Amino acid sequence: MSVVVWWLVTVVMVTVHSASAGVVELNWEVEYKLRWPDCKEGIVIAINGEFPGPTIDATAGDTVIIHVTNKLSTEGVVIHWHGIRQNGTPWADGAAGVTQCPINPGETFTYNFIVDKAGTHFYHGHYGMQRSAGLYGMMIVRSPKETLQYDGEFNLLLSDWWHQGSHAQELYLSSRPMRWIGEPQSLLINGRGQFNCSLAAYFNEGGLKECKFKDNDDCAPTILRVEPLKVYRLRIASTTALASLNLAVEADCAHVQGHQLEVVEADGNYVAPFTVNDIDIYSGETYSVLLRTHNPTPSRKYWISVGVRGRKPNTTQALTVLHYADAPEYDHLPYPPPVTPRWDDYDRSKTFSKKIFAAKGYPPPPEKSDEQLFLLNTQNLMDKYTKWAINNVSLSVPATPYIGTIRYGLKTVNYQKPPGKKIVEDYDITKPPVNPNTTKGNGIYNFQLGRVVDVILQNSNVLNGRGSEIHPWHLHGHDFWVLGYGEGKFRLGVDEKTYNLNNPPLRNTVALYPYGWTALRFVTDNPGVWFFHCHIEPHLHMGMGVVFAEGVDQIAKMDIPNAVLGCGLTREFLMNRGRH
Amino acid sequence: MSVVVWWLVTVVMVTVHSASAGVVELNWEVEYKLRWPDCKEGIVIAINGEFPGPTIDATAGDTVIIHVTNKLSTEGVVIHWHGIRQNGTPWADGAAGVTQCPINPGETFTYNFIVDKAGTHFYHGHYGMQRSAGLYGMMIVRSPKETLQYDGEFNLLLSDWWHQGSHAQELYLSSRPMRWIGEPQSLLINGRGQFNCSLAAYFNEGGLKECKFKDNDDCAPTILRVEPLKVYRLRIASTTALASLNLAVEADCAHVQGHQLEVVEADGNYVAPFTVNDIDIYSGETYSVLLRTHNPTPSRKYWISVGVRGRKPNTTQALTVLHYADAPEYDHLPYPPPVTPRWDDYDRSKTFSKKIFAAKGYPPPPEKSDEQLFLLNTQNLMDKYTKWAINNVSLSVPATPYIGTIRYGLKTVNYQKPPGKKIVEDYDITKPPVNPNTTKGNGIYNFQLGRVVDVILQNSNVLNGRGSEIHPWHLHGHDFWVLGYGEGKFRLGVDEKTYNLNNPPLRNTVALYPYGWTALRFVTDNPGVWFFHCHIEPHLHMGMGVVFAEGVDQIAKMDIPNAVLGCGLTREFLMNRGRH
Structure with a gap:
């Protein structure tokens, strides 16, 4: 079989030709805003005032049209649609200096492309270090013929955050001698983290004091509110600037009936499902995992932890909560949060990577390379x-x-x-x-x-x-x-x-x-x-x-x-x- | 006499048509650098690594050609030549959004204009708040027929400095509600100031400790080294972001034979000379003053103070030193620095402004306006x-x-x-x-x-x-x-x-x-x-x-x-x- 034929087969397999393709049209204004991403004030790049930016929700085959207006004072901006292949529209890929000029301050540029393939994607700045400044958001492309079965879904966009601004970081890295930016101050889940306080302080986690915030605070966690005996799809993306991460749920053990994560999608492609208690995720990757709820009695809340892998961490685990319906709103959780694997256990990381195979139905790659x-x-x-x-x-x-x-x-x-x-x-x-x-x-x-x-x-x-x-x-x-x-x-x-x-x-x-x-x-x-x-x-x-x-x-x-x-x-x- | 004729007379008076006009051609790279402008590290916009930028030294009638390469990572840049009228080259005035588009990162733009008029000028960024970030420098245009007589000259470029970066300042000012940036942390003379320490600490100035630095430190003061019985031209420009200033020398008094300042030029125009011990200077203004040295015995050093006017100050006076030849290099000065006038003594400020008249030889303005x-x-x-x-x-x-x-x-x-x-x-x-x-x-x-x-x-x-x-x-x-x-x-x-x-x-x-x-x-x-x-x-x-x-x-x-x-x-x- 010739190479060209293989290539055609592949494209046909993953491309959706929907007769009922729609249009998702959005107007975005990109600007700096003061926010409290980790309970400490910082400067973020927001879109329409939101940090992270709005979640794009489209269906495979749709045309996505986004009018991006640059409201930064003196800086250009671009947005890269991470995971979208831009077949036929390579100029819409949003990589400054490669596929386009930065959008000048005060100007509007229209991205116009087809999301031909379903999956969990995200978008982010791709100019200077504007991704580090918080220019990112989720992009969900739904399949009109979804084969996965689930009752609800949550998006978890993971990132890391420094108190030093991104402009200073750029300068430090470009200085002679280079000045290293160090480890992030916080890990963020959907742009929300807790610096210098902990949701789990009553377990003496890191010796931190308990976080106090109102529900509408920038740094209050995204709570995953679930019903018993359902299946939830967690769409997880990492847009960290530096950190490799692990996301862990409370597993079954002596004292607790926990949860498992069934990995079903990676970077917009179905994978042969496998079950774990935690996943590694590197910057630029996305996963979908299915989480099946049980029926805890009494109803309760469970931790989800996100910790650093691959670098000696100096950053507290990020936490959020799986909150069963009817669980008491303000009660403490009964057990401490799970601890993500040791940062330098590379064998464990490789084991996870090597568990990932294409789902059935995907053709194999061409046998030989040119x-x-x-x-x-x-x-x-x-x-x-x-x-x-x-x-x-x-x-x-x-x-x-x-x-x-x-x-x-x-x-x-x-x-x-x-x-x-x-x-x-x-x-x-x-x-x-x-x-x-x-x-x-x-x-x-x-x-x-x-x-x-x-x-x-x-x-x-x-x-x-x-x-x-x-x-x-x-x-x-x-x-x-x-x-x-x-x-x-x-x-x-x-x-x-x-x-x-x-x-x-x-x-x-x-x-x-x-x-x-x-x-x-x-x-x-x-x-x-x-x-x-x-x-x-x-x-x-x-x-x-x-x-x-x-x-x-x-x-x-x-x-x-x-x-x-x-x-x-x-x-x-x-x-x-x-x-x- | 018609209006048009008046206008022609004026232009002829101040325009130099030099047969021997030269060309001053410079290559500049604009980029952020880490510097210690006030003995505390900060981020400045430097030109060819220098902060403030290089001094331009030209002669009236010269063509100035400056190739500005923008080495900022994501920001545009322009440079305004403050005091140059740009007759025939209005597109070279360097005001973003008015006379030109910002120069994109990685690109080079050539400013090409004639400096038709002698005077003490300066240049600075005119996009966003890049002037606050330190994008400025002196521009001296010499007269081929200078009528002033002096033996030496010094440039004093005055500015103010915040520890908060200019990007954050912009955001604060644009926030809802507006967050005021406050008074500057330091005043700088030629980009050099002293925060949290004083050159005059031994007089218990502000309760600060004595500054310790080596001569090549970013924050070591520009010393004015003078000979006895000479005339020096001080070319003074203010490019402050906020502060109105007063520059004062030690005057004659009971204990000291001091100095006087003879004001001779303002914004590139000769003025009828008058003598003072201190001058007010607002952002955007320039002055030349003549300082006549005497013959102190023993040889000694004198203070020059720069303090805030017109706003309740929260910033220590900037200091530098007039250093007579043969004065001991490391000895303390015998008297405390002069104190600039009270910030809210507006009558004194107005009195100074009203002392300024055109020098003889300038024609009066048109008698009537249209x-x-x-x-x-x-x-x-x-x-x-x-x-x-x-x-x-x-x-x-x-x-x-x-x-x-x-x-x-x-x-x-x-x-x-x-x-x-x-x-x-x-x-x-x-x-x-x-x-x-x-x-x-x-x-x-x-x-x-x-x-x-x-x-x-x-x-x-x-x-x-x-x-x-x-x-x-x-x-x-x-x-x-x-x-x-x-x-x-x-x-x-x-x-x-x-x-x-x-x-x-x-x-x-x-x-x-x-x-x-x-x-x-x-x-x-x-x-x-x-x-x-x-x-x-x-x-x-x-x-x-x-x-x-x-x-x-x-x-x-x-x-x-x-x-x-x-x-x-x-x-x-x-x-x-x-x-x-």
Whole structure:
């Protein structure tokens, strides 16, 4: 079977062609607001005054039209629709410098795209570190033929929060020497956390005092109010800037009849269901889990905990409450909240990742790839600036979006070469870099359409001392198959044999574990320019990403709206074109 | 004598046509930096790493070409050349939304203009509150035929500094209810101040401890090192966001042979010299003063103090030192620093203002005006937002620069009516507004060329309680004659008779005193669009300004560079023009 046919099968499988497709049209104003996200005042980016932004609720096949008005004083803004593939509308992907120019203050830009695929998605800022400033929200795309059965649902959007503002954070990270922003002050669930107080203080949790708030306080938790003997879908997304997370419910044990989580969806794709008491979730990932309620007597409340994984935490667990109907409103919970797994129990994390397989009915990936792309992840030092680099090139996103430069074939733009495709043979990933230097680059990888591409993400030791960090990699415009994870350096011609080509899950985000590798496969079936980057905001800010161009010939023929190209060299070109 | 002839005479008088005009060409990178402006770390906008930005040193007649590269992460930027009239280059005035679009991050814009007139000028950001963030520097334009005689010179750029960042300040001021930013934490001289410590601690000044720093510290003072029996020109500019200031030297008194300041220049215009021990200076103003050194025996150091006027201060005086050659480097000064005048001694301030007259040789203003424009200054409450308004309209600067809308006669733009020209007859300026409401507006005043315009700025009581604030008004693109100051409400047909039409000083900035009026006259001799606004940054941010368009017919024929119009509706128009 040829590659092209595989690709078509895949697209047909996941695309909904609804005769009754609707339109979801929204007007959004983006502006800074004073809020109390963790019971301490801070500055957030709000949408129509809401933080997090409004939840988009659409049905697969719908056209989503969002008129975004930038009400920031001096800053541009864009919004990326995380998980939406933007087939045919690559200019609506909302990645500044890649697919569009930032929307200027005082101006309105209209995003217009089809949500062709059901799933739990979210959206967020993709310019500077505006995601860290709170520019995010949920995006639910419902299936007209939903196969999951449940009685109710809750959205849980997870994020992390610093008391230092995002502008200062950007500056710290870009300073020489780099000043690290540290661990977040709080974890937020739906934009709500508790700093310096605890919902569970009466268990002497962290020695904190009890939180006092009214129900309408910014930092009062989102309570999950449930009925007995029902099934609830929890739609969970992580848009953290830094933290890898674990969400845990009270499990069955000696003193308590607890709950379980049946994982059924990941990044908008059904997975073969499996049951756990807690899930790991990395920034950029989404999950749906089904939670079956029992019938507690007397009726009571249960904890849900969210804690940090993969970095030595300095942040209290976020808490919220599963509240059975008729449970006393103000009574304390009888037991302390569950404690999420130890931060450095990586084996447990990998075990969870490896439990995820595609649900039945998804075709397997193409058997063979046409190209193999090795991306070595390193922390570097460039002219005393700390950078993250791929194959020794730290990405510097240009002011003119790639999509515009390609569309108009601007000869004035000379991109550097892309970072290279081959495995760096002599690089010892177990030690700090021998030559920590790197270069800044803006080169992109060009792919023809219909190619099957394998990407092997290779982790390595950090700049100083012994250590290796988790990097959740997110690909725009695509889902990819996660073919496997491995330890140490990828062995060319050997490790390929361990790939799961039978039922690998489709994702748009995948974790790269310390000192290990992660292999993924995707088909270049979406003409456009697509960002592929570590979803940790500071890492991206320090250059940890690459850019894929697919079908350059097709991009050159696209009817790209002028409104996305109104900056840099495309603006100059298009404005001067009219001068006679 | 007709008005037009007067105007020509004026222009000839102050314009230098130098056969040997040179070019000053500079490359600037604008970016945030961590600095210690007042011995406490803060975030400043630096130019080429310098805060304040580099001093421009040019000669009248020179062409100044500055390539400004915006290295801010997500914010636009512009630079206004305060005091330069931009004859023939109104698009280079650097007022966002008025004369140009902000320069996008990653882009370079070239300012290219002639500095036709000698004087002590400065430059600063004119977008959002970027001036508050420290985007400013000195601009010295030398006369090829300088009539002043002096042996050396020093630049003193005065500013005020908050520990709260400018983004937060903007948000506070725009919040509902408005949150006032308070008085500055420090006053800075050439970007250097001392918070929480004092150079004069050994006199128990403010109960502060003594400052300890090395000479190259960000907050070590600019020392004025002088020789005996010489004449020094101090070029003093105030770019404060809020504070009105007084600069005082140690005067002659029982224990000390002090110094005097001979005021010789104001806003780039020579004034009839007069001698004082201290000068008032409002934001937007510049002065040159001549300081004659004597021959102290033994050689010693003298204080220079800068303190707050016109607002109840909560900020320590800024200090620096006049250091005679051979004075011991590390010895303490023998006497405490001079204390600047009491903040609310307005009579003293007015006395100083009224000492300023044009130097001999300047022609008087036109005898009569063609138009009279009354601008009532009020503090208002609009939908619970605090605003400042002119004739009950609070200015909202549009995203598309006025100059571009006019150039291309864009019919899609419907400006509101300007705020009106007439005196508000029944308004009681001595009481809080009876109807505190206002409207937001973007209307502009249109003037034909060659008109003589009188503007009467009328102050009033603030929103709550009894009080009236100082507003230093700055006009772009022009000097104006200050015809007079008065108390209370301007009496139409009466107060005009008190105007000084003989030797009024030419300025570009003038103070409006509490509960009073200030009258000025200018000639509409400069085709372009010119901002006229209160130079207090928070007041401007809250709408305290108007816009003058001069010679709309000429603007429509101007060859305005596309680069200044690359935003909003002009971008759309110019980009679409080429689509065929």
